[in-house]
Amino acid sequence: MLDLKKIRADFPILKRQVNGKPLVYFDNAATSQTPQQVIDVIVDYYSNYNANIHRGVHALSQEATDKYEAARHTIQNHFNAKHAHEIIYTSGTTESINLVAHGFASILQKGDEIIVSALEHHSNIVPWQMLCEKIGAVLKVIPMNQDGALVMAEYDKLLNNNTQLVFVNHISNALGTINPIEEIIEKAHQVGAAVLIDGAQACPHIKPDVQALDVDFYVASAHKMCGPTGVGMLYGKEAWLNKLPPYQGGGEMIAEVSFDKTTYAGLPHKMEAGTPNICGGIAFGAAIDYMNAIGFDAIANYEHELLEYATKSLLEIEGLKIYGTAKNKTSVISFNLDGIHPYDVGTILDKLGIAVRTGHHCAQPIMEYFKIPGTVRASFAFYNTKEEIDALVAGVKKAKMMLS
Amino acid sequence: MNIQEVQNEIIEEFSMFEDWEERYQYMIDLGKSLPLIEEQYKTEDNIIKGCQSKVWVHAELKEDKIAFTADSDAIITKGIIAILIRVFSNQHPKDILEANTDFIDQIGLKEHLSPTRANGLVSMIKQLKLYAIAYQTQLN
Numbered sequence A: 001m002l003d004l005k006k007i008r009a010d011f012p013i014l015k016r017q018v019n020g021k022p023l024v025y026f027d028n029a030a031t032s033q034t035p036q037q038v039i040d041v042i043v044d045y046y047s048n049y050n051a052n053i054h055r056g057v058h059a060l061s062q063e064a065t066d067k068y069e070a071a072r073h074t075i076q077n078h079f080n081a082k083h084a085h086e087i088i089y090t091s092g093t094t095e096s097i098n099l100v101a102h103g104f105a106s107i108l109q110k111g112d113e114i115i116v117s118a119l120e121h122h123s124n125i126v127p128w129q130m131l132c133e134k135i136g137a138v139l140k141v142i143p144m145n146q147d148g149a150l151v152m153a154e155y156d157k158l159l160n161n162n163t164q165l166v167f168v169n170h171i172s173n174a175l176g177t178i179n180p181i182e183e184i185i186e187k188a189h190q191v192g193a194a195v196l197i198d199g200a201q202a203c204p205h206i207k208p209d210v211q212a213l214d215v216d217f218y219v220a221s222a223h224k225m226c227g228p229t230g231v232g233m234l235y236g237k238e239a240w241l242n243k244l245p246p247y248q249g250g251g252e253m254i255a256e257v258s259f260d261k262t263t264y265a266g267l268p269h270k271m272e273a274g275t276p277n278i279c280g281g282i283a284f285g286a287a288i289d290y291m292n293a294i295g296f297d298a299i300a301n302y303e304h305e306l307l308e309y310a311t312k313s314l315l316e317i318e319g320l321k322i323y324g325t326a327k328n329k330t331s332v333i334s335f336n337l338d339g340i341h342p343y344d345v346g347t348i349l350d351k352l353g354i355a356v357r358t359g360h361h362c363a364q365p366i367m368e369y370f371k372i373p374g375t376v377r378a379s380f381a382f383y384n385t386k387e388e389i390d391a392l393v394a395g396v397k398k399a400k401m402m403l404s
Numbered sequence B: 001m002n003i004q005e006v007q008n009e010i011i012e013e014f015s016m017f018e019d020w021e022e023r024y025q026y027m028i029d030l031g032k033s034l035p036l037i038e039e040q041y042k043t044e045d046n047i048i049k050g051c052q053s054k055v056w057v058h059a060e061l062k063e064d065k066i067a068f069t070a071d072s073d074a075i076i077t078k079g080i081i082a083i084l085i086r087v088f089s090n091q092h093p094k095d096i097l098e099a100n101t102d103f104i105d106q107i108g109l110k111e112h113l114s115p116t117r118a119n120g121l122v123s124m125i126k127q128l129k130l131y132a133i134a135y136q137t138q139l140n
């Protein structure tokens, strides 16, 4: 059982009013809120030991380096990576994906095949499209069904000896579907393909074990799991990270430089050119500690309760349709009111202090599939309450009354 | 009426509403009641993509004034369009170019004209002004 009163007290922003109403924050899938424990770490960094890392002999630099590397270990332990140097700090999921795509540009050959899913965040399809165009590789798509679940029988048909890489999100941001990544990984490995899993939406709810999954690459953003924006991570198996070329040139990533030849630093520095988001990395570690102290099992159980409660309450509203009804899903509800544009619903909810996301959620292919301009998406976190869901339901009813 | 007079009239109308709900209900009703554009002009060419809601704009020169029609697939956006059309349509291109949209702030709808709002309204106003430039050149 979660001590909700205590948890909510950790998040200063939850005391805010919006448009004269208490804030109801249901846009957690876009970004999560930040607990005081993480804010304190950020303030402590800039107040007490702000310095550049890995290059100073002085005390502050050493302290900052130690904390930054300790956070890397926290991330390593959380994802159960075998080595700390298999964790690469990035600016977020997007950069992590681009890093892998950039690396595969020097591995793939004409005629090779990449498989992505129909449930992807569309900005994440772009790096693969660019890559395929450049190399003459082929991009294939695992389709989804009416429930918003992937059609695994089709996946089986797409896999062959030309498949080099499979890219799938662990959980869909638009619909909340939890994809069967264990099966996806195992089958990809049977044809010798590598697998990159986008964990941006999964990590706020689930604690993935990269060794048990035997996944080749796994990526996430801190800002969706109680951490700050602009920092994230790439897990890559050591052998894979060694095989990929450096992502960017710059400081940190080199061992020796002369005008004739530069030798690269070892992992993880080879992939981390320039001064990183030091404070962000340390705060990412603090966010992971915070979530683990609450416990991912407790979080998952409670969020499931919220999801069931909200689904049941919302479906009592006549003319409300939920998109994404896969059996396995997280606390995301994407819905529309019959004949009403999601933008209008979102606007009225905003007036009531309720923050939801409206639009296509960067998943236009999914919206095209359902032939809708977008949805209203309410996404819940462990600090949300049933009372807030009641406020949402009342708000949706009010929007319906005003708009129809 | 010139643009300023229409704006003053709208400000006066809105001053009678007590709270956001009345303001929004008024806009929603405006959006629902008005056929704002003829179906034939709802073309790809006339569409302004605002990411979330779509806006269509059509312009015609009638003597020395521009008649605008416009529409949106979202009703609140459409309500605001109705207000903007009332202000800008059947005016001289020069006056349209010189006019501002500060009155939107005064009637409590400022947030809808934020450049980051993704409802197409900011692009719509830009489009109205572009038509005004084009027709002014034609008139000279």
Ligand SMILES: Cc1ncc(COP(=O)(O)O)c(C=O)c1O
Residues within 6 Å of the ligand: A029, A030, A091, A092, A093, A094, A095, A121, A124, A169, A171, A172, A173, A198, A200, A201, A221, A223, A232
């Ligand atoms: C599934 C998924 N992948 C990737 C991203 C992009 O994450 P970021 O913007 O932190 O790079 C998001 C964020 O919305 C997401 O939901």
